[in-house]
Amino acid sequence: MRIDLHTHSRASDGTQSPAELVRAAVAEGLDVLALTDHDTAEGWAEAERTAREVGLELVRGMEISTLHRGRGVHLLAYLPDPTYPPLLAQLERVLEGRRSRVPVMLDRLRDLDIEISHEDVQRASGGTAATGRPHVADALVTLGRVADRTEAFDRYLGAGRPAHVDRYAAPLVEMIRLVTEAGGVSVVAHPWGRSTRQWPGERELAELKDLGLAGVEVDHQDHDAEARGLLRAIARRLDLVVTGSSDHHGTGKNDHELGVNTTSPEDYARLLELAAAAAARSDRPAPEVVRA
Ligand code: AMP
Ligand code: ZN
Ligand code: FE
Ligand code: FE
Secondary structure, eight states, X not given: OOEEOOBOOTTTTOSSOHHHXXXXXXXXXXXXXXXXXXXXXXTHHHHHHHHHHHXXXXXXXXXXXXEEXXXXXXXXXXXXXXXXXXXXHHHHHHHHHHHHHHHHXXXXXXXXXXXXXXXXXXXXXXXXXXXXXXXXXXXXXXXXXXXXXXXXXXXXXSXXXXXXXXXXXXXXXXXXXHHHHXXXXXXXXXXXXXXXXXXXXXXXXXXXXXXXXXXXXXEOTTSOHHHHHHHHHHHHHHTOEEEEOOOBBTBTSTTOOTTSSOOOHHHHHHHHHHHHHHHHHSSSOOOOOBOO
């Protein structure tokens, strides 16, 4: 069984449509794929149709932008009812933060004599609600100012770079609760991937587990072998589910090919058990896994 639990489509900042992504997963020999676009369930319906057509097991999820003690944390939410009003309201706030950030980024670029219009970004994003820096990066590529997304982040859009602009993120603790209430389960994405510090550490993860966190993504390209070893040991001590995944973005992110990291069948089964338990406790119609 090859199980990849973290991927992006054009519903956020991947470069494949949900249908293309599902077909690519089959071509890659995956048995289970989770679609986890940023802050939106927009791609779910198309992915579900294609998964039924081609016989791929599909987990519907999303990767939610959250904030915990002043730092950004990406939270993978699997199988929540995305229409649960308090969850939807938080996602709407994040998406509004994404929308309102774009013109500010374009102003900053204009200060650098780089002229990109809102329409250029829309063309790059295909009109997704989850507009992100990668779409602005794509517009910079089209304009010939940078070679690829990586160079766009390194020179302009990354933290500390001149066109970097902050945006709203949902409180992590509240989001874990809302995902549970919506009948889903939460996994912290690439917990140590974005800083050199090993944070959140064992104490923070233990607290989050008490609040309902189901697991941590250990095997991710942003974690080196040492980080993976330490995180895996913490997860085992805390009895958290361990996941591994590609964080595939189509051609939008180098070295994140489908299936480059995978989740064990045992951890996947536990994640689904926890989701089923949350769904049973919830009074929301949580989605189920689409079975092959
Ligand atoms: P945003 O959500 O708009 O703040 O943009 C963050 C997204 O940009 C994340 O999903 C990352 O996958 C992506 N990203 C960050 N750094 C890079 C990079 N160097 N190359 C390509 N994509 C990146
Ligand atoms: Zn992304
Ligand atoms: Fe992420
Ligand atoms: Fe991601």
